Amino acid sequence: MRREERTGLLRIVVLGGGAAFTELHLPALQALGWTSRLVVVEPSARARARLKARDGSLVCVERGYAEFFDDLAEPEEFDAALVALPNSLHAEAVEAALLAGLHVLCEKPLALEARSCERLGQLADDLGRILSVGMVRRFLPSVGALREALRAGFIGPLENVHIECGEPYDWPSDSGSFFAPENGGVLADVGVHYLDLIAELCGACEPIAYTDDWRGGVEANAKLELVSSCGVRIKLALSRTRKLRNTAIFQGERGILVLAHDAHDHCLWRSDDGRLIGKLSAGITSSRDGDGTVREAFIAQWLAFAEAIRGGAAPSVSGRQAAETMRIVEWAYGERKRKRAAFTGAGSETANALARRAWGEGNGGGAPATLRSARVVITGATGFIGGHLVARLSGQTREIIAPVRNYATCVRIARFPVELPRVDLLDLKQVTELMRGARIVFHLAYGSDERGGARLTIEGTRNVVEAAIACGVECVVVMSTVSVFGRPEADAFVDETWPYGERLDEYSASKAEMERWCLQRAASGSGATRIVVLNPSCVYGPEGKLYTQLPIQQARKGKFCWVEEGRGAANYTYVDNLIDAMMLATERAAEAHGQRFIINDGCCSWREFLTPLLGEYAMALPSLSAHEILAHRETTQRASLKAIVAHMARDQKLAEMIGTLPVIGRSLRFLFNASPIMRARLAKMRTSNVARANGALSSLPPEWLVDLFGPATARFSSGRAARVLGWRPHVTLAEGQRITAAWLREVGLL
Known part of the structure; x- marks a missing residue:
């Protein structure tokens, strides 16, 4: 017997045409053949456009649910309503649908209060309507x-x-x-x-x-x-x-x-x-007699709902059952x-220290007076550094605004009371509206896609700064990088007087152009707005990607080695120390205006820096020379650091993705028929205890290791930051490594 013959074709009004309906319910309703008598009530033009792209035959109404029921002349033209709105609107929408005489299938949760669930369950019973909660599992x-x-x-x-x-x-x-x-x-x-x-x-x-x-x-x-x-x-x-x-x-x-x-x-x-x-x-x-797909479960849920409406069964999950949950x-x-306890996972001493740092309770303190009652805008807040900045400022400023390009990356900062407006930094009008009423701006956003990334870094920065000036923002702190200096080969410390590098990758070149423009804009006059540029070195810490997760992820896959015995110079900055510098830049904006500041905790060898973050893997790693690693190049195509960063930000399985990217620096592809010395060293890696425990090596370590962890000699000086900002690193290297290693253990990497 066909489904329609068993249950009858339901005439459904859908309240909310967002992802829950589009991704989950719509495929099931299409399979049932029930979309011909379905109406979707959705006020968002973007959501309606996506629905039409998915199924051009859908009837979409540009209304809010309350307005729809107010205008509904003949409620009997529908049998049931699906409530697929944001959670906080469920109770009100369910009540409106029940009072209109409709049976209701509501996406979980029915309401966020048990008493509301009970009240709605009672209302459905009083009206003789079916109310079922969508617990599809x-x-x-x-x-x-x-x-x-x-x-x-x-x-x-x-x-x-x-x-x-x-x-x-x-x-x-x-x-x-x-x-x-x-x-x-x-x-x-x-x-x-x-x-x-x-x-x-x-x-x-x-x-x-x-x-x-x-x-x-x-x-x-x-x-x-x-x-x-x-x-x-x-x-x-x-x-x-x-x-x-x-x-x-x-x-x-x-x-x-x-x-x-x-x-x-x-x-x-x-x-x-x-x-x-x-x-x-x-x-x-x-x-399909239960092929186990999620779509089939939604189909079964709709069939059970229809059967309950026809009087053949109770609702699968009632309002009273939802109340207990x-x-x-x-x-x-x-x-x-x-x-108000911090979530620390393993609950170790170092993890607790990590939690205190993350909430701005460790060394370096909280926000300075300039930020305590301010409206603060943070671009790039969903990234590694931005997330720590939000954590530090949360509860210490009047308002935090974190503009986003999409909401998929917001999960970390959404734990805090922040506003998350969708803003295109390439749209000056949108950015100007964002800046109204702001007192301080931290600009961390940069272009991270291969197409148009440089434009977003350069033009987006110009829009942020110009909008800030137009709106009378007191201070804009712009995040750059020491990579704008290229690869200095100097015996003396490199400071802010060092020239920009001559042959920079796209990421560094766009950062350099952005930085030049900011300094020129400050010199030419920016009204009451102070502009400060920071150039951090290799930033590490909990949630970090490039200098925190990448080495251990690659080592676990057998794709990491020391370059030149790990003797290269590692210029490092613990993320909390960088946040301290950002705070001080706003506090001493008048003195710092129009200047750039290298932020660097110190310098050591890569072996000294990475060993605590690699754990037992560090002892088993072989060492290859840069010459050996780059011996068999097939191409000279270069790629940028931002490509790796972008892929890491999108996917926690960084090690798998990074192998598909073009390389940083000289962009070479490794071959197994390399030199005999290299093959011998790889054989040693394959037979190590760590390699045996985590699977045989499948390839040579990637060639971009030379660029990231190679034999660099430059040491960067933060003397100007110390003199002008009064900055010094509060978190030592040993403590930063300890806290970072504790986090790596918590997330199962170490």
């Missing part, structure tokens, strides 16, 4: 198999449950509402799925402990512990910033059952002695406000 075949295995006693009485769900955030939200505090964070978004699953499989539960990394915005990482009425201990870990195990492990007296996040069609069973292992599957009512979420959010 209940319909996955893997969950069905787990459910049946528990009922059949495969593992005996349940003892504990351990769930981990985490990936770097990549949801295609386009409105920014995903990071609005009123919509909740990872616990209210992803966590409710697992809390619902726990409630179904383990019964009523009480929360006993909770921590997260919320700092006034929306949490990105959370840990929750519960205990069921039967004594089952449950641990739930969630993350939007890093990959976790992505499994749900149910342990009983006689074995375990495992749900893998990406295996939708089965669960795994293992006996208590480990001698028997099995893959368990269960059917699902769908067009939200009671736990409410408790957790209340708990964090009471404790």
Whole structure:
């Protein structure tokens, strides 16, 4: 029997045409053939355009949901409503749809307060309408198999449950509402799925402990512990910033059952002695008899909803059931406000030091008086340095504005109370509007794509500075880099009087042109606006990419070596020390106006700098000379540092991606038929304990190691920063390495 014959074709009004509908519900409704009588209510022109591009036959109405119901002359033309709006609007929209006489399927969570869930459930009962909450994981075949295995006693009485769900955030939200505090964070978004699953499989539960990394915005990482009425201990870990195990492990007296996040069609069973292992599957009512795809689960959810409307079943998840889940979420959010405890993962001494640093509580203190009541604009706030700056300023300034190009990179800074407007830095009108009322601007943004990156760095900076001047901003701190000096070969210290490099890669060349323009604009007169340029050296610390994560990631893959025994000069700056310099630049803007300042903690060898960040891998690394590494070049095409940085920012699997990029510097491709000396040294790498533990080497170390960690001799001086800004590094190299290594251990790299 066809689906339409079993359930009848539903006439649906969709409230909210964003990513939840477009990516998840629309494919299911298309498969069901239900889009011919579907209307999407969506006020955003961008969202409507994306929907039309996906399905040109869709009927889209340019309305808000309240206005739509006010204008709806004949509610009976629809059977049901799908509520797929931002979380904070769910309760009001569900109520409006119920009062209009419609059955409602609401995306999770139904509401962010348990009492609202209960009230809506009661309202649906009073009106004789079906209200179902979209907990779609209940319909996955893997969950069905787990459910049946528990009922059949495969593992005996349940003892504990351990769930981990985490990936770097990549949801295609386009409105920014995903990071609005009123919509909740990872616990209210992803966590409710697992809390619902726990409630179904383990019964009523009480929360006993909770921590997260919320700092006034929306949490990105959370840990929750519960205990069921039967004594089952449950641990739930969630993350939007890093990959976790992505499994749900149910342990009983006689074995375990495992749900893998990406295996939708089965669960795994293992006996208590480990001698028997099995893959368990269960059917699902769908067009493909349960092939395990997410789309099929959404299809099954819609069919169950339709069956409930026709009177054949209760809603899959009712308002009262949703209330039980939200009671736990409410408790957790209340708990964090009471404790205000930093989320530190491993909870080690060094990790706690890391947390204090991240929130501006360590050496270097907080914001100077110039920032304490200021409206501050930070471009490039979603990056490594920008994220630490936001953390330092959070709670110490009146307002933080962090313009973004897209919302996929906002997860770190969204933990704090920041505004996240979408702004194109190449649009002077938009940038000028952004600057109105601002007192201080930190300009960290730069072009990071291969096409037009230099334009964004140069023209975007001009727009920021000109708009700041036009709006009377007191100070603009512009972030440059010591790479504008090229590769100086000097016995003396390199200071700000050193000339710009002659042969610079695109990234450094665009930074140099940007910097020249800023200094010239300051010299020619910038009104009351002070312009200060900072040139940091190699910045490292928690969340860092190039000089923090890259070496250990490459070493784990067998693609890292010392260059010239690691004797090259490493000019380094701990990220918190750089933030100190940025603070001082605003405090002493009058003296610093129109100048550039090298910010450099000190200089040591690359071996000394990297050894604590590589752990046991450091001892097993071979050494190759620069000549050996570059001996077999096939091309002279150059690529820029920004290409690597851009790819790292987009993907935590940096080591895999970096192999596909053109190289920095001389851009050479390595060959296995290199010199006999090189082959012998590679053989030594293959037989090391670390190499055996992490897989055989698949290629020579990449050629850009010479550029990043090679035999440079230049040492940079921060004398001017000390004299004019009063800056000195508060965090020593040893302490910075210790805190950074602790973070690398927390995220599973070290």
